[in-house]
Amino acid sequence: MxxxxxxxxxxxxxxxxxxxxxxxxxxxxxxxxxxxxxxxxxxxxxxxxxxxxxxxxxxxxxxxxxxxxxxxxxxxxxxxxxxxxxxxxxxxxxxxxxxxxxxxxxxxxxxxxxxxxxxxxxxxxxxxxxxxxxxxxxxxxxxxxxxxxxxxxxxxxxxxxxxxxxxxxxxxxxxxxxxxxxxxxxxxxxxxxxxxxxxxxxxxxxxxxxxxxxxxxxxxxxxxxxxxxxxxxxxxxxxxxxxxxxxxxxxxxxxxxxxxxxxxYEEMEKDQQHTLKLRKKLEDTLQEKLEHTQVNGHADRRLPHITNISFGFVEGEGLMMAIKDIACSSGSACTSASLEPSYVLKALGIGDDLAHSSLRLSLSKWTTEEEVDFAIEKITWAVNHLRNLSPLYDMFKEGIDISKIEWQSH
Ligand SMILES: Cc1ncc(COP(=O)(O)O)c(C=O)c1O
Incomplete structure (x- = not known):
């Protein structure tokens, strides 16, 4: 690899x-x-x-x-x-x-x-x-x-x-x-x-x-x-x-x-099947292994080679840093230079936190199963690691409703 x-x-x-x-x-x-x-x-x-x-x-x-x-x-x-x-x-x-x-x-x-x-x-x-x-x-x-x-x-x-x-x-x-x-x-x-x-x-x-x-x-x-x-x-x-x-x-x-x-024209069908199989493995396994993980966008009406996944209780920048072995996007290639949450995800009504912690992984006809397995392992490790450090995730696990917390001191 x-x-x-x-x-x-x-x-x-x-x-x-x-x-x-x-x-x-x-x-x-x-x-x-x-x-x-x-x-x-x-x-x-x-x-x-x-x-x-x-x-x-x-x-x-x-x-x-x-x-x-x-x-x-x-x-x-x-x-x-x-x-x-x-x-x-x-x-x-x-x-x-x-x-x-x-x-x-x-x-x-x-x-x-x-x-x-x-x-x-x-x-x-x-x-x-x-x-x-x-x-x-x-x-x-x-x-x-x-x-x-x-x-x-x-x-x-x-x-x-x-x-x-x-x-x-x-x-x-x-x-x-x-x-x-x-x-x-x-x-x-x-x-x-x-x-x-x-x-x-x-x-x-x-x-x-x-x-x-x-x-x-x-x-x-x-x-x-x-x-x-x-x-x-x-x-x-x-x-x-x-x-x-x-x-x-x-x-x-x-x-x-x-x-x-x-x-x-000649190879499209073969390439489609290849990327779809790998994309499904990527999405299904990450969702199985990690709770509070969502695939953004319609479940079926999607291209075979693109997936966009948000991980709850994870800080986006930290996630990108933790998966440096994987070259992917956190939003569109053209907007990832700025820290603005992706306007595409926002247009779908996805909150800033989940938008920040989203990864776009896009596969090619040359992507291998070994590479997908590596990505699954790396992302799973990174998300678990960041959640272990997250006080918000601790509070959530203790049953505290985070949306009701008043963060400002009076
Ligand atoms: C949907 C869409 N439209 C337009 C463009 C711009 O294409 P180009 O890089 O060929 O100018 C891109 C590239 O990211 C794209 O994904």
């Missing part, structure tokens, strides 16, 4: 060596700019990009022309959300502003911040509060819809919890109402079967480094038929990607993403 053991695959995965091997020639040998239409260097690179586009389209049931390459999901979400909102603003314009947008409170910051920007620019944004199990349902979106709603942006699976929203059902609702549906599928694509036709998706964001591809590359799916979705470009310049996203294409990254998509 290599220490610290990596349990942070929702933050990023290692790049599959087969994807890396596919990329390498495009750094040094076939290095042309796919925009160079006058010579073989350019044509070869363009052919490689076309091949990747096809593999990605196949993975999600799209047409190759519907794939627009980006630098990752942060850019993808910005392009999809701002691009659709500004394109359809006229349709939503009325007394209340430039149109109504629906998103969720526990989206990734790469969705929340573009939505907040749009709110400053005159759009009206509703942030739906998730259910206590983390889900956003079709009924919740339907209840928030208005005549001036132009865009719904609901992530397919949550990055901290792994919970799976009712996205295909929300997509159907949006199609019936003539509203554009965007989904941030960064944690979903490559892990779960996706068919943008069957699942009623208009715009979908995903990223190479969450699916065993390289970092700094991603794509958005942009529906071209029934209905044709149009976007206002957010980066303008050379007119690449049909003018939707200018900039010289990241050929090596795109080739790596294409190969990762190909591998996901």
């Amino acid at each position: 290599k220490f610290p053991i990596y349990f942070d695959n929702a933050a990023t995965t290692a790049c599959d060596k087969r994807a890396l091997d596919a990329m390498l020639p495009y750094f040094t040998e076939t290095f042309g700019n796919p925009g160079s239409r006058n010579h073989a260097y350019g044509w070869e690179s363009e052919a490689a990009v076309d091949q990747a586009r096809q593999s990605i389209a196949k993975l999600i049931g799209a047409q190759p022309k519907e794939i627009i390459f980006t630098s990752g999901s942060t850019e993808g979400n910005n392009l999809a959300i701002k691009g659709a909102a500004t394109m359809y603003a006229k349709k939503g314009a009325g007394e209340k502003g430039r149109g109504h947008i629906i998103a969720a409170m526990h989206e990734h910051k790469a969705t929340l911040d573009p939505c907040k920007r749009l709110a400053k620019d005159g759009f009206d944004v509703t942030f739906l509060e998730p259910r206590a199990d983390g889900l956003i349902t079709k009924d919740m979106v339907e209840g928030a819809m208005r005549d001036d709603t132009i865009l719904v942006s609901i992530m397919w699976a949550n990055n901290e919890l792994g919970t799976i929203n009712e996205v295909p059902e929300i997509g159907k609702l949006c199609h019936d109402r003539g509203v554009v549906l965007h989904t941030d599928a960064t944690q979903w694509v490559g892990k779960m079967p996706t068919d943008v036709e069957r699942d009623n998706i208009d715009l979908m964001t995903f990223s190479g480094h969450k699916m065993y591809g390289p970092k700094g590359v991603g794509a958005i799916y942009v529906r071209r038929r029934r209905p044709r979705i149009r976007l206002t470009a957010q980066i303008e310049g050379g007119g690449q990607e049909r003018g939707i996203r200018s900039g010289t294409l990241n050929v090596t990254g795109i080739v790596g993403l294409g190969k990762a998509a190909e591998l996901a």
Whole structure:
């Protein structure tokens, strides 16, 4: 085993060596700019990009022309959300502003911040509060819809919890109402079967480094038929990607993403079974061994490889220090630098204490049973150790109701 053991695959995965091997020639040998239409260097690179586009389209049931390459999901979400909102603003314009947008409170910051920007620019944004199990349902979106709603942006699976929203059902609702549906599928694509036709998706964001591809590359799916979705470009310049996203294409990254998509298409089922079995072992054993332990989010509607577990009567920072042999997250990768309790867990109504003492453990297709056993042992030891030091836990065991204690002296 290599220490610290990596349990942070929702933050990023290692790049599959087969994807890396596919990329390498495009750094040094076939290095042309796919925009160079006058010579073989350019044509070869363009052919490689076309091949990747096809593999990605196949993975999600799209047409190759519907794939627009980006630098990752942060850019993808910005392009999809701002691009659709500004394109359809006229349709939503009325007394209340430039149109109504629906998103969720526990989206990734790469969705929340573009939505907040749009709110400053005159759009009206509703942030739906998730259910206590983390889900956003079709009924919740339907209840928030208005005549001036132009865009719904609901992530397919949550990055901290792994919970799976009712996205295909929300997509159907949006199609019936003539509203554009965007989904941030960064944690979903490559892990779960996706068919943008069957699942009623208009715009979908995903990223190479969450699916065993390289970092700094991603794509958005942009529906071209029934209905044709149009976007206002957010980066303008050379007119690449049909003018939707200018900039010289990241050929090596795109080739790596294409190969990762190909591998996901072939191996997804096997990988799912593998991670699900290990995730269940992790959750079940920790809950068996440790009382006051809860798995956050819906019991079944969850990705196979992500779990988020809170341990009562444990101080979060202490827990992270005690399990240094395990590389995992206490909240989202992007927020763990600050000591704020995770806004995702707070949105579910989870109290600050349990939010602080939560761990997100995310597995990969390479995670071994031995590694999971080690994590179980280490976490069990750490939680028991910290509880032994905790006066609160002592009081709790003595039957004192901690919520009723008046802590301040008068
Ligand atoms: C759900 C979700 N959306 C967006 C992002 C941002 O993706 P990227 O790192 O490709 O910009 C992440 C990464 O953590 C994510 O998990």
